[in-house]
Amino acid sequence: MRLKNKDLLGLEYLSKEEIELILKTAVPFKELFTRSIKKVPTLRGKTVVLLFYEPSTRTRISFELAAKRLSADTVNISASGSSVEKGESLIDTGKTLEAMKADFVVIRHSMSGASHVLARNINPSVINAGDGSHEHPTQGLLDIFTINEKKGTVKGLKVVIIGDIAHSRVARSNIWGLTKLGAEVVVCGPSTLIPRDIEKTGAKVCYNLDFALKNADVVNVLRIQLERQKTKRLPSLREYNLLFGMTKEKLKLAKPDVIIMHPGPMNRGIEITSNVADGAQSVIDEQVTNGIAVRMAVLYLLAGGKSSPES
Amino acid sequence: MDILIKNGRVIDPVNKIDRVTGVLISEDRIVKIGNLSEVKTSGEKPKIIDAKNKVVIPGIIDIHTHLREPGHEEEETIATGTRSAAVGGVTSIFCMPNTHPVIDNQTAVEFILLKAKNEGIVNVFPVGAITKGLSGEDLTEIGELKKAGVVSISDDGNPVMDALVMRRALEYAKMFDLSVIAHCEDKNLSEDGVMNESYTSTLLGLRGIPNESEDVMVARDIILSALTGGHLHIAHVSTKGSVELIRQAKRNKIPVSCEACPHHFTLTDEMVKTYDTNTKVNPPLRTEEDVREIIKGLQDGTIDCIASDHAPHTEEEKNKEYDLAPFGIVGLETLLPLTITYLVKTKKLSLMAAITKLTSNPKKIFKLDSGTLTPGSKADITIIDINVERVIKDFVSKSKNSPFLGKKLQGFAVMTIVNGKIIMDNGKILSD
Numbered sequence: 001m002r003l004k005n006k007d008l009l010g011l012e013y014l015s016k017e018e019i020e021l022i023l024k025t026a027v028p029f030k031e032l033f034t035r036s037i038k039k040v041p042t043l044r045g046k047t048v049v050l051l052f053y054e055p056s057t058r059t060r061i062s063f064e065l066a067a068k069r070l071s072a073d074t075v076n077i078s079a080s081g082s083s084v085e086k087g088e089s090l091i092d093t094g095k096t097l098e099a100m101k102a103d104f105v106v107i108r109h110s111m112s113g114a115s116h117v118l119a120r121n122i123n124p125s126v127i128n129a130g131d132g133s134h135e136h137p138t139q140g141l142l143d144i145f146t147i148n149e150k151k152g153t154v155k156g157l158k159v160v161i162i163g164d165i166a167h168s169r170v171a172r173s174n175i176w177g178l179t180k181l182g183a184e185v186v187v188c189g190p191s192t193l194i195p196r197d198i199e200k201t202g203a204k205v206c207y208n209l210d211f212a213l214k215n216a217d218v219v220n221v222l223r224i225q226l227e228r229q230k231t232k233r234l235p236s237l238r239e240y241n242l243l244f245g246m247t248k249e250k251l252k253l254a255k256p257d258v259i260i261m262h263p264g265p266m267n268r269g270i271e272i273t274s275n276v277a278d279g280a281q282s283v284i285d286e287q288v289t290n291g292i293a294v295r296m297a298v299l300y301l302l303a304g305g306k307s308s309p310e311s
Numbered sequence: 312m313d314i315l316i317k318n319g320r321v322i323d324p325v326n327k328i329d330r331v332t333g334v335l336i337s338e339d340r341i342v343k344i345g346n347l348s349e350v351k352t353s354g355e356k357p358k359i360i361d362a363k364n365k366v367v368i369p370g371i372i373d374i375h376t377h378l379r380e381p382g383h384e385e386e387e388t389i390a391t392g393t394r395s396a397a398v399g400g401v402t403s404i405f406c407m408p409n410t411h412p413v414i415d416n417q418t419a420v421e422f423i424l425l426k427a428k429n430e431g432i433v434n435v436f437p438v439g440a441i442t443k444g445l446s447g448e449d450l451t452e453i454g455e456l457k458k459a460g461v462v463s464i465s466d467d468g469n470p471v472m473d474a475l476v477m478r479r480a481l482e483y484a485k486m487f488d489l490s491v492i493a494h495c496e497d498k499n500l501s502e503d504g505v506m507n508e509s510y511t512s513t514l515l516g517l518r519g520i521p522n523e524s525e526d527v528m529v530a531r532d533i534i535l536s537a538l539t540g541g542h543l544h545i546a547h548v549s550t551k552g553s554v555e556l557i558r559q560a561k562r563n564k565i566p567v568s569c570e571a572c573p574h575h576f577t578l579t580d581e582m583v584k585t586y587d588t589n590t591k592v593n594p595p596l597r598t599e600e601d602v603r604e605i606i607k608g609l610q611d612g613t614i615d616c617i618a619s620d621h622a623p624h625t626e627e628e629k630n631k632e633y634d635l636a637p638f639g640i641v642g643l644e645t646l647l648p649l650t651i652t653y654l655v656k657t658k659k660l661s662l663m664a665a666i667t668k669l670t671s672n673p674k675k676i677f678k679l680d681s682g683t684l685t686p687g688s689k690a691d692i693t694i695i696d697i698n699v700e701r702v703i704k705d706f707v708s709k710s711k712n713s714p715f716l717g718k719k720l721q722g723f724a725v726m727t728i729v730n731g732k733i734i735m736d737n738g739k740i741l742s743d
Contacts, residue, residue: 112515121630133517196509200510
């Protein structure tokens, strides 16, 4: 089996089987990390361009390491210090990369749909590394991979996503992926940060954290996006912390074996306390490790690979 | 030269005519409708146009367009915009004042009229601004604008956010017997939205403009129209709530009229799913429920007119991130075929009712000379073939931003006559 499209723009556009294929393919790549030589020659000669219009630590480095561990060449472009600062359009930048014979363009952009615009206009495979409030498919995949690894399955689990759902691309990708694989998804946050008709995706909405946490198998805490709070959707971060902050006490309301996730970067003391983030039930560091394996799988499969690279 | 149009199905809503007959034009006037064998023409033989199997109607009046001149001639000019109109069977157009500079003074109005006379090929009726610079603050010299030739006033593109300013505008314009065309949108509620607020906007992660942003302004302006007695014309109605409010206002005899645009009775916000910026328009494409109510409003007479809101933008402006692309779609060349295809062919509206909304209602609301075939009136005539089908491929307009590109539509203008002169014949502009 292969992926249908040349691009990965969102989990909305993938079938259940395609998601499972990526997850399965990531397993042997993760095993690679335990070896002393963490590199395979699979994508030797391929060029991966990382086009980042927004600041990013983990996603950019994760993609770069994923490409390098597959022996691809990588090039980094960020908005500052490039022609973007001279007013070059996204499409022109994309065309330039195409002319330089890039095989992949990994794009991070502050505007929803930016990866669609790029994919429509250039031939290289476009991988969405987060577009505005739309999707962040590889984050969704690595979250699901992590849940799978810890719980053995996703099906039938109760996954609670807490925070600013309205502006969260991580939430959207998680909702698509998790509901396709049969999990029960509950989104929990202030009513002003829950977008219209989100229930239609199959996710349930809950405004009360205590109630949402009941019987939870997985708690995914989102970053409260301080830069978005100009729009007066929250009276104060203090009240947000009181109502939705994830604390050790709150965690007791969930199942005893609940796992805690966070896509990072964290605002410690606002949406999550340090003793939860660094506690025994936290899988936040493993998410980061798994991110590389999942992104290797995505690059490998988009390059035309079939499942199970070892065979 | 005299022109005799024979054998056509002549529809003239003002005179309640719908029958196969003839129309005789002499110079720039309509002389007679009827059996023409006994009519004496002015000596030389008239040019005969056989309109068999065609429909002959008063020239279409599009009360909502943007010609972009002055200021954005790369998008459209008075010359190209009026040619686009001619091909669409439109003989008269209102042009909105949100140009650069804004049409908020006598000189600017005179510039438009002079350009239209020299370079335009259809009738151009300028709409003046309500407030200076469209700022929503200080009223323009509305009396002077009227003297210079505006047919109405509007801050189109912008709402007048301050209720007191809107009250004064309605009161003051009433003195000159001018309607105020309102772009009803509460900018605070719109909150920099780029599409309809709905499940689709949630999925796409695009900022939404709720229906209520339009509804609350429609309600406010109706209340102010009732207060002042000033005539209010609501532009581009897009929501179910607006239609219901206007229906109620008309029942209460408040002096209100309104228009709907073809894209609002044919498309829904689901079209935005590919982030195609040709679907980005303000007011935004709404939902199935809104489309249904707009059609109902057209049927029961709540919605008086159909107008294009022709808003040209270049490929360079449009082919970018959804957030960055400007609002607007071109519409002069699809106004008639969309009306025929989606309203008449589907039997939602009779041909007579559709023609009424494109000709005689605009005439009545804005007190225009054009819009009827009554003998003695201006010879503005459109001849249409309501059966011909065509795939929309390109436009005469300078801009091509349309979500209808590639769509097969039915019912096109085959001839456009303005002031007694044939300016378009079978898609070809004749005046050039």
